[in-house]
Amino acid sequence: MTSTMNLNLDLYKAALLKRAAECRNDLEDVRKDVAIENTAEVMEQGIRAADREVAMERMETAYRQLRQVESALSRMERDEYGICLKCEDDIGQKRLDALPWAVLCVACQETAERLRGSGAALRRAA
Ligand SMILES: [Zn+2]
Structure with missing residues (x-):
């Protein structure tokens, strides 16, 4: 089944690829943040735990978004976008x-x- 709409797929594909790159950057950023936090954690356990929760949430959001974007891209390839x-x-x-x-x-x-x-x-x- 193919969409009956006349979509400019190139445009959406470009937007999806851009978003995927942003998500990967975000994941990389958070990963670095968490790594830094882990070393400081010994001194500031309470604050760092809260920070890490925020970081984890950010990571989860970016990861979920990335999966959505990738699924949209693969659906585009199958002509199901x-x-x-x-x-x-x-x-x-x-x-x-x-x-x-x-x-x-x-x-x-x-x-x-x-x-x-x-x-x-x-x-x-x-
Ligand atoms: Zn529906």
Whole structure:
């Protein structure tokens, strides 16, 4: 099944590759930060533990994003880019413009977030 939309795939591909590079940089940054923290940890255990939690969260976010981006790129290669994973509807150009790595349409994304509970919504609001 191929998207019925007339998407400029080159444009999205460029955006995805750029985002992937940013995520990898971010992961590398956090890894360095954590390495530095570990050596200082002995002296400032309390503060460092909190810092590390933030670093871990950043790493998780970057990692999750990277996986989304890579999945979008591989779907592009299979000619499935722009199709919702769940309902196989078009994701929609406006949504892809904002989130080139989106794999779900707005409706399915909302359902998925509801099922995941209020945690994600709360984090987003913060
Ligand atoms: Zn959908």
